[in-house]
Each structure stands twice: as structure tokens, then as C-alpha cells.
Amino acid sequence: MFKTLGLDERLIKALDAQTITEPTDVQKAVYDTALSGKDLLVMSETGSGKTLAFLLPLVQRILTEPTSNSGTLALILAPTRELAKQLLAETKLILKFTKLRVGIISGGDDYKFQAAQLRKDPEIIIATPGRLLEHFNRNLPAMDKLRVLILDEADRMLDMGFHDDMVAxxxxxxxxxxxxxxxxxLSHAGVGTLAGELTNKPEKISLSTGRQTQANIHQQVVLSDGQNHKQKTITQLLRTVPYEQALVFTNTRVQVDHLCQFLRAQEIKTGAIHGDMAQEDRNKVMELMRKGHVKVLVATDVAARGLDIGGIELVINFDMARNGDDYTHRIGRTGRAGAEGHAISFITPQEWNLKAGVERYLGTNFEIITIPGFESRYKGPEKVKSSGKAAGPKKVDRKASQERAAKKKDKDNKVKVRDRDQKNIGKRRAPAKGPDLGDGFAPPTIAKKRPPLKDSEDA
Structure with missing residues (x-):
């Protein structure tokens, strides 16, 4: 029970209003350490409740610790606008029975309106790094009373190139x-460096190895011959596999739009979201998704960590994730809070090594399945020769190698004699002809040099 953590009654009331009664493992592990005034480095899998894991102790500190009446006390940085908006919604629910205020600073929204919010000094600000740095560079009021800085999805911000912005x-x-x-x-190579730059002897809390996906997510692979085969297969899959809502990942923005249009042409209720879309269009798609008017959302990895969509029962990797971390975050959109989830990845010959790398990263093997009537010619890499014997490294015959080298050397040193050269032995060669200068022109003649006269010829 949350009451055993010593939470403020206003926070207990806010949790009860959301029918949240039991803290998750990460919430219990983080709470006391966060209240103790230590820096934190926390790793916990998607869907484990890590947002409340930092919101609850943060708000508890603001409510109980003495402070002046003005000034921002907490700053939460998020990698994407979608994640920032999600955090805003969850924070408002937690602050519902308090007088604390929260503001948001992110790209895609009116700059002047955001600046006006900041001048009001809300106790909590949620921001994306790029837009917040713009406000700082335009003389944003100093956050000299800040108590806590929170970096949510720190590794994702590094992947998006926000390292310098975060440091600034x-x-x-x-x-x-x-x-x-x-x-x-937190297995990202740069996270340790970032933590060293921004934290002071942080308490490390890990409830996930980062290389283990949830056991409640059924992970499968469908082999494919190429893009056209993938399109036909995913159409059949979405028509036959039971699901309420599905999330489909591609690796490029162009592919998102193309696949979305294709699925709509197949009369599948599909929406798209990627980084090139205007914020208004993103919001519209997400609202249609939440209302159930869109059953399939095609997205780039911006959605893997930046969106909170309930009811995702199926995740499809139309393009295989480029690494184990991205794969983990993609499939983490399903099977949340202990629910059953399903993840299917399409694998072409060019993507087999990506699949194998993710399997090694996670320490698992994916189940390979086929869609009836849409089987691929590709069956995976050949592991045996046609003779039936396992293919292994060839043995080197050193003696045969030396003999071949000697023969090649003799052949290279032998002068080549042509038949036409044999026929011309003893024959005089015709004088070389000069250039053809046309009618009336002849090449100049060269006078022959006479040999010197002998003594008997002087007279």
C-alpha cells in the first residue's frame, strides 16, 4: 500500500482517483532513496511504472520541504514532444488535489505562450531540451531555486543528439x-559518461538488465522475400490475427507514409506518426487512436519511447530494429503492466543478421512462423552444403599450394612465342608508312648518312 511509504494524503487521494493502490517494484525501490537527497541512476523496463517512481517522491519533497513562494523547483527533460505531453498529463493527475502548478516547454507550440508560462514560475516544468535551451538563450528567468533535475529516457536523448544541449x-x-x-x-555507451558529467555519486537502481524483454510478450519472426512480400503478408496478418490496436514500426519516415497509404487502400483503419509531421497533425492522429477510430498506427522509433498508448496488443516490426535497445523499447509498447503482448518481426535476407544480433543481445531465440498462403521462398541462411555435410573451414594443403605457386612462376617467366613470329623469321620488314596527309602531300624524306671513306678512296 502507498500509505506505508508515508505519502502525503493529497497524493494518496490522487492515486485512489486513478484506482492505483499498490506501488510497483521500481516505485518502492526509488522512493526512500529519492527522498534522502541523493542523485539517482535508475533502469527499469517499459511499463514498470517508472514515471510515478520519480513523480511521487518529487511531489512529496515539494509538499513537505520548506520553500519560498516563487520559483521553479523541478525540471523534467524528455526526448520528444509526445513523451513531454504524456508526462504533463500524468503530472496533472498527481497534482489534482494540491495547489502546485506544472508547465510544458516543447517544440511545435507557441513560443510567446510558453515564455508567459515560465514567467509565472510553475513549481514543475516539463521540457524538451532543444526548445528549453532556446528560452535560456533568450534570458529565461534563472532557475536558481531548482531542487531536482530529472532526465527521462536519458539514453534516447543521447541517441537524438541532445548531449550538448543537456550539458548546456x-x-x-x-x-x-x-x-x-x-x-x-542504461546500457547505452554514452549514459555512463553523461551520468559522470551531471550527477554526484549517484545511487544506481536496476530492476532490469536492459537485455531481457518481458516474459509475457510472445515474440515471433516471419521470413520475407522483400518489401512487396512484406506488404502482402502484413495485410493478411492484420486481417486474421486478433487485436484491438496494433503498432507497426518502420525505420524511415518515407516508409511510414508509404505503408500507411498502402494499408488504407486495403481498407485497414491506419494512422501514421513521425518526426516530420506538424504537432497539430500528430495530436489529431493520437486522439483518433485513443478513441478507437484508428486501429493500426505506423510509426518510426519516435513512438517507441515518446508515446503512451493503452491497449496495444500487437507490435509489428515491418523493418527490423537496428539494435537490441530499440527492439526492447518497440515491443515494450505491448504487454504493459503484466498484460499479455504479441510482437512479430518481418525478416528479409538482408535483415537476418539484425535479427541474430538482437537475439544474442537478449539471450533468446525467436519463434519462426509462417502466414498460410504467404510463405516466403527465403528460409534463412544455408547452414549445410548440398552434400549434407556441415560446412566448415577448408583445410590448407601446404605442399599442393607450393606446387601451384611454382607452376605459376614458371608460366610467368616463359617467353611467349607466336606462330606469326615464326613465319616471319628471315624476312625483311616493310618500312613504316608515314602519316597520310592527303593528295599532293608526301612525307618528308630523310637523307641517309654515308659511311666515312677509307684511305684508298680519298683520291
Whole structure:
């Protein structure tokens, strides 16, 4: 029970209003350490409740610790606009029975309106790094009373190139603060470096290895011959497999639009979301998704960590994820909070090595299935020769090798004699002809040099 954590009654009331009664493992593990005033480095899988894991102790500290009446006390950085909006919605629910305020600073929204929000000094600000840094560079009021800086999906922000922005932001903040880094995985090579730059002896809390996906997600692979075969197969799959809503991932924005249009032509209720879309269009698609008017959402990896969509029962990797971390976050959109999930990845010959790499990363083997009537000619890489014997490294015959080298050397050293050269032995060669200068012109003649006269010829 949350009451055993010593939560403020206003927070208990807000949780009861959402029918949240039991803390998750990460919430219990983080709460006391966060209240103790230590920096944190937390790894917990998607859907484990890590958002409340930092919101609850953060709000508890603001409510109980003495402070002045003005100034922003907490800053939460998120990699995408979608994740920032999701955090805003969850924070408002937690603050429902308090007088605390929250504001959001992200790209795609009116700059002047955001600046007006910041001048009101809300206790909590949620922001994306790029837009917040713009406000800082335009003399945003200093956050000299900040108590906690939270980086949500820190590794994703690094992947998106926000390292310098994050460092620049933290350099403008007061040093007397705590910094908490949260993510579904902290195995990213740059996270350790970032933590060293921004935190002070952080307490490390890991409830996931980062290389293990949820056991409640059924993971399968469908072999495919190419893009056209993938399109036919996914159409059949979406028509036959039971699901309420599905999330389909591709690796490029162009492919998102193309696949979305194709599925709509097959009369499948499909929406699309990627980084090139205007914020208004993104919001419209997400609203249609939440209302059930869109059953299939095609997206790039921006949706893997930036969106919170309930009821996703099926995740399809139309293009295989480029690495194990991205794969983990993609399939983490299904099977949330212990529910059953289903993930299917399409694999062409060019994607087999990607699949194998993800399997090694996760320490598992995916089940290979076929869609009846849409079987592929590709059956995976050949592991045996036609003779039936296992293909292994060839043995080197050193003696035969030396003999071949000697023969090649003799052949290279032998002068080539042509038949026409044999026929011309003893014959005089015709004088070389000069250039053809046309009628009336002849090449110049060269006078022959006479040999010197002998003594008997001088007279």
C-alpha cells in the first residue's frame, strides 16, 4: 500500500482517483532513496511504472520541504514532444488535489505562450531540451531555486543528439540540486559518461538488465522475400490475427507514409506518426487512436519511447530494429503492466543478421512462423552444403599450394612465342608508312648518312 511509504494524503487521494493502490517494484525501490537527497541512476523496463517512481517522491519533497513562494523547483527533460505531453498529463493527475502548478516547454507550440508560462514560475516544468535551451538563450528567468533535475529516457536523448544541449542546460542551473536519470535501459555507451558529467555519486537502481524483454510478450519472426512480400503478408496478418490496436514500426519516415497509404487502400483503419509531421497533425492522429477510430498506427522509433498508448496488443516490426535497445523499447509498447503482448518481426535476407544480433543481445531465440498462403521462398541462411555435410573451414594443403605457386612462376617467366613470329623469321620488314596527309602531300624524306671513306678512296 502507498500509505506505508508515508505519502502525503493529497497524493494518496490522487492515486485512489486513478484506482492505483499498490506501488510497483521500481516505485518502492526509488522512493526512500529519492527522498534522502541523493542523485539517482535508475533502469527499469517499459511499463514498470517508472514515471510515478520519480513523480511521487518529487511531489512529496515539494509538499513537505520548506520553500519560498516563487520559483521553479523541478525540471523534467524528455526526448520528444509526445513523451513531454504524456508526462504533463500524468503530472496533472498527481497534482489534482494540491495547489502546485506544472508547465510544458516543447517544440511545435507557441513560443510567446510558453515564455508567459515560465514567467509565472510553475513549481514543475516539463521540457524538451532543444526548445528549453532556446528560452535560456533568450534570458529565461534563472532557475536558481531548482531542487531536482530529472532526465527521462536519458539514453534516447543521447541517441537524438541532445548531449550538448543537456550539458548546456545543466550549466545554467544551480549546483545545489539533485539529478535523477531514468530509462528503460542504461546500457547505452554514452549514459555512463553523461551520468559522470551531471550527477554526484549517484545511487544506481536496476530492476532490469536492459537485455531481457518481458516474459509475457510472445515474440515471433516471419521470413520475407522483400518489401512487396512484406506488404502482402502484413495485410493478411492484420486481417486474421486478433487485436484491438496494433503498432507497426518502420525505420524511415518515407516508409511510414508509404505503408500507411498502402494499408488504407486495403481498407485497414491506419494512422501514421513521425518526426516530420506538424504537432497539430500528430495530436489529431493520437486522439483518433485513443478513441478507437484508428486501429493500426505506423510509426518510426519516435513512438517507441515518446508515446503512451493503452491497449496495444500487437507490435509489428515491418523493418527490423537496428539494435537490441530499440527492439526492447518497440515491443515494450505491448504487454504493459503484466498484460499479455504479441510482437512479430518481418525478416528479409538482408535483415537476418539484425535479427541474430538482437537475439544474442537478449539471450533468446525467436519463434519462426509462417502466414498460410504467404510463405516466403527465403528460409534463412544455408547452414549445410548440398552434400549434407556441415560446412566448415577448408583445410590448407601446404605442399599442393607450393606446387601451384611454382607452376605459376614458371608460366610467368616463359617467353611467349607466336606462330606469326615464326613465319616471319628471315624476312625483311616493310618500312613504316608515314602519316597520310592527303593528295599532293608526301612525307618528308630523310637523307641517309654515308659511311666515312677509307684511305684508298680519298683520291
Amino acid at each position: 542546460i545543466t550549466n545554467k542551473l544551480t549546483k545545489a540540486r539533485n539529478t535523477w536519470l531514468f530509462s528503460a535501459t
